[in-house]
Structures are given as C-alpha cells and as structure tokens.
Amino acid sequence: MSTSEDPTAPSGRVARRQRRNRDALIRAAGAVMTEKGIDAATMLEIAERADVGAGTVYNYFKSKDELAVAVLEEMMHDLAVEIEEITVGFEDPAQVYAFGVRTVLHTATTDLSWKQMLYRSEVIADALFRRMGPFAIRDLRRAAQAGRFQVPDAELVWRLTAHAIVGVSLAITTESVPPGAKDEIVVRLLCMTGIGADAATDLAAHLPIDQIAKNPR
Known part of the structure; x- marks a missing residue:
C-alpha cells in the first residue's frame, strides 16, 4: 500500500x-x-x-488560565518523578509516602507557579490527584502491604489528601494558617493512613527535610 x-x-x-x-x-x-x-x-x-x-x-x-493549569500539571508530574528518584533508597515505604506529602506541601507553599494557581483550589486539587496519583497511590499500597499503613482504599485516601494539601496550602499563602504549622499539618495528613497520631508524629519527625528544601521545584 x-x-x-x-x-x-x-x-x-x-x-x-x-x-x-x-x-x-x-x-x-x-x-x-x-x-x-x-x-x-x-x-x-x-x-x-x-x-x-x-x-x-x-x-x-481556551484561555491563559487553562494553559497555566496545564503547566502546573506538568510540574506536578515532574515533582512526582523527582520524589521517586530521591526516595529510591528509602527502606520504609511509609517514609516514601510521608516524604512525598511533605515535599508537595513545601512546594505548593513556596513555588511561585503553584502559589499563583492555588486560588483555583478545586481545579488544582483534581490535577494533583490525577497527575501525582499513580505514584502516591502506589506508595500507599506498598506501605499497607508492609503493614505500616491501614488503607482499605488508597485512591480515596490520596484524593482526600490532595484536596487537603491544596486547601491548607492556600490557607498558608493567604496567612490564615502560619507556615510554622507545616509539621503538624503533615502529621494530620499522615493520620489519614490509619497509623495513629503517635506513629504519624514519629514518621514525620524522621523525614530528611534537607532533601526537601534542596528540591523545591
């Protein structure tokens, strides 16, 4: 032919x-x-x-706003890949997930491109769920299989977490919530995995924060 x-x-x-x-x-x-x-x-x-x-x-x-969302979605995917590269040597799958949550919260509240789009919180939360979901949901399931988390529905937990991250990030950038509350926020987000407040606090306390700060994207 x-x-x-x-x-x-x-x-x-x-x-x-x-x-x-x-x-x-x-x-x-x-x-x-x-x-x-x-x-x-x-x-x-x-x-x-x-x-x-x-x-x-x-x-x-259709609009500059739609294009800005597309840009942010690509940044979300790139960040997910970067988190994966950093955590490849982590032995505890729960720490991998916790590191990802802390990094996303850090990025959403410090990266100008993210901060400029937080006012469209519903759209951004949905984008975060979709673009970083394959990585986060996988990590949730691995931690559950290892007995670290109690997560009967990993997709639902990540959806709730994605929306919570975007909502609280908007609150931080508008000064409704102090930036110093990030550690406590991470603990509460980790509690969604069913590990309890004490275990979540211990997990958050042992995250390599220096690596997060060096990779803000």
Whole structure:
C-alpha cells in the first residue's frame, strides 16, 4: 500500500505535529509565567516563545488560565518523578509516602507557579490527584502491604489528601494558617493512613527535610 493510500499516515503526522505544538506551548508558558507571573504573561508572548502562530494557541487551550493549569500539571508530574528518584533508597515505604506529602506541601507553599494557581483550589486539587496519583497511590499500597499503613482504599485516601494539601496550602499563602504549622499539618495528613497520631508524629519527625528544601521545584 502506498503512503497516499494509508489512512493512518496523515493523521499520524498531524497528531505528532499537534503534540509538538502543545508541548512547545506548555514549555513556553512555563518559562514566561515564571519570569513575569501568570497575570503579566500574555498568550501572544507565549505563542511567540513557542514559535507558533498567535491564533494557534487557542486551538489547544481556551484561555491563559487553562494553559497555566496545564503547566502546573506538568510540574506536578515532574515533582512526582523527582520524589521517586530521591526516595529510591528509602527502606520504609511509609517514609516514601510521608516524604512525598511533605515535599508537595513545601512546594505548593513556596513555588511561585503553584502559589499563583492555588486560588483555583478545586481545579488544582483534581490535577494533583490525577497527575501525582499513580505514584502516591502506589506508595500507599506498598506501605499497607508492609503493614505500616491501614488503607482499605488508597485512591480515596490520596484524593482526600490532595484536596487537603491544596486547601491548607492556600490557607498558608493567604496567612490564615502560619507556615510554622507545616509539621503538624503533615502529621494530620499522615493520620489519614490509619497509623495513629503517635506513629504519624514519629514518621514525620524522621523525614530528611534537607532533601526537601534542596528540591523545591
């Protein structure tokens, strides 16, 4: 069959081009929004940085806000991969999960890109659940299998945790909750795993905070 007769060839090329354009727009938006902030960034500037037509950006994202969410989702996935790389040598699966929770809370309250989007808490919480979920849910299940956590429904626990992290991060950035409460917040989030307050406190107290601080993303 010739290329012209292959119905999948054109669509394959189109799909690849669309993927490249979308990826380029997300990268460009991330760079521009980091430099200038979400409010000051313009779709025209982002399109120019991505080397696509000014109108092309709207073929992929309906608004700058939607594009900002896409940027943050990619950052969430990158953070999940970074946490996995840092914790690869951890022997306790419960510590792996706890480290991830503490790192996400730290990032959400210190990284400008995250902080700028927290006002859309419901959208961001859903994005956090979806993008970091495969990693967090896996870690919850491993800790439960090791007898460290009591988690009959790991997906539900992570959903509750994701929403709680976003909500309390917004409270911290708006100064409704003091930043110094982060350690206590982590303990309460870990209590959702069924380990009890004392065990959660001990687990949180032995996290390598220095590694979290060096990898804020």
